[in-house]
Amino acid sequence: MTDITPAGTAASDAPLLEVRDLAISFRTTHGEVRAVENASFTLRRGSTLAIVGESGSGKSTTAMACIGLLPGNGKVTAGSILFEGQELVGLAESKMRSIRGRAIGLVPQDPMSNLNPVTKIGTQVAETLLVHGMATKANVKQKVIEVLSAAGLPDAGERAKQYPHEFSGGMRQRALIAIGLACQPRLLIADEPTSALDVTVQRTILDQIDTMTDQLGTSVLLITHDLGLAAERASDLVVMHRGRVVETGPAQQLLNDPQHPYTQSLVRAAPSVAAVRLRPGAYNDDPAKRAKLAEAVFAEHENGKAAPPANIVEIRDLTKVYKRRGSSEDFYAAKNVTLDVPRGQTVAIVGESGSGKTTTARMLLKLIEPTSGTMTFDGMDVATLDKAQLNDFRQRVQPIFQDPYSSLNPMFTIERIVEEPLNAYKRGSKKERAARVRELMDQVALPQNALRRYPSELSGGQRQRVAIARALALKPELLVCDEPVSALDVLVQAQILKLLGDLQAELGLSYLFISHDLAVVRLISDYVCVMKDGELVEAATSEEVFQNARHPYTRRLLASIPGNELQIEGGIAS
Numbered sequence: 355m356t357d358i359t360p361a362g363t364a365a366s367d368a369p370l371l372e373v374r375d376l377a378i379s380f381r382t383t384h385g386e387v388r389a390v391e392n393a394s395f396t397l398r399r400g401s402t403l404a405i406v407g408e409s410g411s412g413k414s415t416t417a418m419a420c421i422g423l424l425p426g427n428g429k430v431t432a433g434s435i436l437f438e439g440q441e442l443v444g445l446a447e448s449k450m451r452s453i454r455g456r457a458i459g460l461v462p463q464d465p466m467s468n469l470n471p472v473t474k475i476g477t478q479v480a481e482t483l484l485v486h487g488m489a490t491k492a493n494v495k496q497k498v499i500e501v502l503s504a505a506g507l508p509d510a511g512e513r514a515k516q517y518p519h520e521f522s523g524g525m526r527q528r529a530l531i532a533i534g535l536a537c538q539p540r541l542l543i544a545d546e547p548t549s550a551l552d553v554t555v556q557r558t559i560l561d562q563i564d565t566m567t568d569q570l571g572t573s574v575l576l577i578t579h580d581l582g583l584a585a586e587r588a589s590d591l592v593v594m595h596r597g598r599v600v601e602t603g604p605a606q607q608l609l610n611d612p613q614h615p616y617t618q619s620l621v622r623a624a625p626s627v628a629a630v631r632l633r634p635g636a637y638n639d640d641p642a643k644r645a646k647l648a649e650a651v652f653a654e655h656e657n658g659k660a661a662p663p664a665n666i667v668e669i670r671d672l673t674k675v676y677k678r679r680g681s682s683e684d685f686y687a688a689k690n691v692t693l694d695v696p697r698g699q700t701v702a703i704v705g706e707s708g709s710g711k712t713t714t715a716r717m718l719l720k721l722i723e724p725t726s727g728t729m730t731f732d733g734m735d736v737a738t739l740d741k742a743q744l745n746d747f748r749q750r751v752q753p754i755f756q757d758p759y760s761s762l763n764p765m766f767t768i769e770r771i772v773e774e775p776l777n778a779y780k781r782g783s784k785k786e787r788a789a790r791v792r793e794l795m796d797q798v799a800l801p802q803n804a805l806r807r808y809p810s811e812l813s814g815g816q817r818q819r820v821a822i823a824r825a826l827a828l829k830p831e832l833l834v835c836d837e838p839v840s841a842l843d844v845l846v847q848a849q850i851l852k853l854l855g856d857l858q859a860e861l862g863l864s865y866l867f868i869s870h871d872l873a874v875v876r877l878i879s880d881y882v883c884v885m886k887d888g889e890l891v892e893a894a895t896s897e898e899v900f901q902n903a904r905h906p907y908t909r910r911l912l913a914s915i916p917g918n919e920l921q922i923e924g925g926i927a928s
Contacts, residue, residue: 368439370541370573371397371420376433378415378424382811389415389428390597397541402563402574404588404605406581406620408845409815412597413577414463417543420575421458422450437541456486459539463546463577463814464759465526469518475502475529476514479536486537505532506558516679524707524870531559538570545577546814553872553914554706560587579815581620581844582873583916585609593617623848663733666832666864667695667718672727674713687713689888691727695832700858700865702875702896704911705885711868712756714885715834718866719753720744731832749779752830756837756868758817762809768820769805775827794823799849815842822850829861836868851878872915876900884908 378390390412397403405413418424420435422442435442437458442450454460462468470478479498483489489497495514502510505528518526531547542563548556563574564587578584584591585605593601593608593616601614612618672691675684688710695701703711717724720736729736731747739747752775755761762771772794776787795802798819809817818838825833835854839847855878857863869875875882875896882899884892884907892905903909 368399369396369436370399370438371575372434372436373416373420374434374436376416376419376435377431378412378419378428379431380425381427388597390419393433393594393597393599395592395599395602397573397575398589399573400568400571401590402576402588403590403592404576404578404584405592405594406578406584407594409579409813409842411594413594414545416594417545417575417577421454421460421543422447423454423460455482455539456537457540459534459537459542461531461534461542461544461547464757465518465530467759468530469526471518473517474514475516475518475521479514479529479533482533482536488537501532501536502529504562505529505535506562507532522707522712528559535562539572541573541575543575543577546579547576548578548580548583553870553911553916556583556916557914563587579842579844579847580916581609586916593620620844623844664697665694666697666732667866668728668730669693669714669718670728672714672717672729673725674710674717674722675725686888688717688724691885691888691890693883693890693893695864695866696880697864698858698862699880700867700878701881701883702867702869702879703883703885704869704872704875706911707870708887709885710888711885712836713888715753715836715866715868719751719834720747749828750830751832751834752825752828754822754825754833754835754838756840758814758821759809761821762817764809766808767805768800768807768809768812771809771820772805772823772827775824779828781828790827794826797826797853798823799846815846818842819846819850822853826857830863832864832866834866834868837870838867839874840869840871847874854878872900872911884911 373396374394376390376393377388380387380389393412393416395403395405405416407413415424415428419430420437420442422445424430430443433443437453442453445453469475476495476498479501480489480494483494483497483501484491498514499510502514507513507525507528513521513525518529521529527548531544534542534544534547544563547563548559560583563572574588576584576588585608588605591601591603591605591608592599593614595614595616601608601612601617608617609621612621670692672688673686674688675686678685691710691714693701693703703714705711713722716722718729718731718736724737731751734743734747736747766774769791772791773787776782776790781787782790791805792802795805800816800819800823804812804816804820809820812820819842822838833854838854839850842850851874854863854865858865865878867875867879879896882892882894882896883890884899884905886907892899892903892908894904899908900912903912
């Protein structure tokens with residue numbers, strides 16, 4: 355992996371990308387921070403190399419250095435980056451622009467901050483095609499449709515006329531993938547390209563990337579925290595930890611026989627690889643015991659009033675209809691959804707992007723109003739809550755949103771963000787609130803010195819942990835978790851899932867868990883509801899769904915789990 359190609363090697367056999375002893379530093383208010391040190395690896399032509407590691411390990415920073423997109427306070431301080439034999443370190447920006455986009459494509463991680471919110475999706479794709487000479491004004495509209503369709507967007511002609519806010523998170527990510535692949539680059543840097551996508555669309559997109567690799571000779575540098583996905587799609591793996599490359603090798607060999615202790619911990623923690631071997635609810639206590647704890651919490655909250663209903667949430671025939679722009683037909687984001695959340699247990703809603711799972715969660719949170727149907731929380735009709743009841747409801751039901759970039763105020767310090775719910779509801783004294791904030795930081799595995807930082811100074815995974823800490827601040831009874839671990843690497847993902855399970859076992863919390871990651875769902879859920887095109891197509895216990903799925907759509911979802919077909923020796927399963 356790290357051997358330099360010998361002199362005299364044929365050009366077609368020479369590596370496409372060579373990184374040698376790369377060092378990257380950032381200037382901060384606290385001094386210089388060394389983000390990457392002595393990183394070396396080689397990417398062969400027509401192959402896929404995956405870099406895996408925790409948030410903050412330096413994998414994305416290394417990739418951004420390869421395309422000349424380090425932040426203004428970052429610089430390469432040592433080492434070499436050779437692309438097709440050309441040195442990229444120190445290359446003039448004008449020359450880098452001729453390479454970036456056409457020869458080296460990029461699929462960035464965050465779809466919201468990388469799409470222009472006031473420009474139509476089609477226009478943004480067209481801009482890339484026109485700038486790099488891949489289309490003319492006469493045929494650009496047709497080219498846009500072809501590119502969007504190749505990226506897995508249905509009804510691409512109509513979607514091209516829409517704005518980013520009209521897309522789901524997964525659809526926005528697909529638009530970014532379309533832009534990255536539009537010019538058929540020789541190297542594609544894919545930074546968490548499918549982190550916001552459901553498993554079936556993941557497979558569609560990754561199959562498309564594989565097609566490019568096979569037919570066009572395109573090489574792929576894949577940055578991911580999903581070890582199962584990396585092992586399934588990449589021929590070779592690079593493992594980074596704290597800015598250093600700690601292990602490299604063929605994917606299957608590295609998974610079956612990891613040498614470095616950090617790689618071993620990654621393999622043990624990877625739910626995508628171990629999903630078919632882990633029993634449902636592996637991080638949960640006895641559901642009956644949790645239900646009793648939940649009743650005790652309710653009794654304390656209600657000061658000895660009547661016994662609580664068995665279900666903390668009951669949803670009946672919930673429907674949300676939107677008017678389509680330029681069309682007489684209505685769009686059903688959710689249609690006649692009926693489900694219960696038993697007190698002290700976890701109900702997961704899974705399905706593809708646009709299936710209606712997040713819409714259902716947002717209606718329960720009273721962030722959007724349903725068109726019809728009923729929702730009850732703790733026996734109360736959510737639609738008829740008065741001001742005092744709504745104030746109580748907001749404290750007892752807390753959300754964890756999918757996107758940690760847009761759900762945190764960029765002008766607040768982390769301390770102020772986590773403390774905000776406590777201040778809003780006047781919980782405790784100033785000293786008690788400060789102590790609670792420190793406790794929450796420990797619970798979500800964030801250092802105390804992060805309290806003085808701002809969201810922009812944290813990695814994506816760290817930001818999501820801040821969002822989880824904020825949701826836990828008021829000690830709610832129900833957490834509505836919308837993709838709460840989708841932005842986290844496998845080690846932190848395992849920590850957060852264990853934390854959620856421990857809190858549930860200790861406090862009797864109830865969870866409505868929205869996810870496209872079926873491996874994660876299997877770990878944490880008691881019940882699974884499968885949604886497709888706004889409708890509930892299957893609902894059963896977690897064990898029933900994973901062992902004996904009845905609906906063809908559910909079976910297709912299960913078959914699409916990354917790493918499902920890998921042969922892992924040594925028993926990763928718990």
